[in-house]
Amino acid sequence: MAKPLRLLSIGAHPADVFDQSGGTxxxxxxRGDYVACVVLTHGARVHDAEISEAMFHRDEIPAPEELEPLM
Structure with a gap:
């Protein structure tokens, strides 16, 4: 059997990932391939400054080496 593929889908909004590449x-x-999705926003239509500030935590962003296995 062939080695499983590794797919990474990146979208600005949660719906982007599913609308554009969900079927794939x-x-x-x-098929048994590895799939991962990265969503860059929380999906709200209006970004309240207080909520956005509370949700923004630099220490929660994965280091590049943590993402390497997904590539």
Whole structure:
């Protein structure tokens, strides 16, 4: 059997990932490939400054070496 593929889908909004690549990601997950999604916002239509500030934590952003296995 071939080595599993590794797919990474990146979107600015949660719906972007699913609308643009959801079917492809589901297909590959069903085949046994590794799939991961990165969403860059929390998905709200209006970004309240207080909420946005509370949700922004630099220490929660993964280090590049943590993402390397996904590539």
């Amino acid at each position: 990601m589901a297909h590959h997950a069903a």
